[in-house]
Amino acid sequence: MERPSAPVKNNGTKAAKTAKATKIPYRERQKKRRELRRIFLNGVLFKNPMLVGALGMFPLVTCTTLKNALELSFLLLVISIPVNVVLCYTGNLVPGWVRPAWATAISLAVYAPASIWMDSLFPGSVQSLGMAAALMAVNSMVLSRANEYAPAHIFSAVIADTLGCTLGGAMVLCLTAVLREWITYGDVGMRTMTLFRGKGISLPFFGFLILGFLAAGVQHINRRRSQPKGKKVNRL
């Protein structure tokens, strides 16, 4: 949903006015709502930034418990909304070559209070997440959306995209973490585990393997969606 290039013209007939007052705005609203839903669902699943765009993989690959995943998801949400909103309004005011630095500076400015907030909600989380928390300030998912998507789209589309991408990212983070925690401990609880410590499936290689299978699942769903109805899609 890109910014409109020119305002819609108004011809002043009564019929046109009636149509505008009743049908067109309703249709427009419905269309806009559908479009926003599509943007949101693209972020959650069909164009999931982690599984399709391979963005922001560092927290995903290193996250091994549900508690860590929830903490990182919280940080992702708290950082990405203000960064994208600010870039939506100011992105076009700065030259293209300054914009990446501008987006990163906003992300950095938001990161400091966000990490303090997270630490008050989940005591000791900043300590246990360590570098993974610090690197959320330069998360490629947040910065690429802020650089490329937010300045070219209207506010509601930016919010739908940000929420969709954050929810999609959080879902993948939590799913991966639950699987790893369950295999390691036999159950899933709110364990605090320092990142970058552990053996076997808590190592990044296992994160990549899970991610590969999840990405294959999304690719299969997208293939099925792109096929015309009634036509059989080959199995995996």
Added chain:
Amino acid sequence: MSDFGTWFPQIITYVLLALSGESILFSGAGGFSRALRAARRPALLRRYSVLVGCFSLFTISLSCWLDPWLSGLPRPTESRVAVILGADLLLYLLAAWLLRRFCPGFWEKTEKVFSPAAINTIVLAMPFLQRYLKLTWPQAIGYAVGTGLAFWLGAQLLNTALRRASHKETPAAYKGLPAALLYIGILCLAFYGFTGGRFI
């Protein structure tokens, strides 16, 4: 000659360190997304890697210089990252402004990879920024060169992975990124060997 005998082994040691045990790209997946994007543009890869090396050198030097002031700040982990990232951004803006003004031809060639290189430097240099910050000049040069080389090597491996993953015999659902991720997962195990049983 004796100076050369002292600093050359240091440079080589830190190049190898950045390339293997401290390489965050495969041992911890840091900077992976940008490396994957770089791998999709092989024509720009050499320039990208050189820029990562240059930004690493400046950032590491700046970090060594700023460290005595940073250690006294409250919440040292967050404030250290914030100050160094801020310094890196200023460095990027200064370098970009100078290039645009005095070498527009070079800027045009490197514009697409200039800001990713600057930001990725922070990610790739993070293990260093977290732990050391007391390197001598030869060690800093070695670490920066090693970081650039590690990035180049990583992106080359990813490029190969993507090409192989797009082979016509690959099952449709796995073609491209999914198969590349599985390939990289197995490759990570090899890098795990360099780290001696820990990662990052």
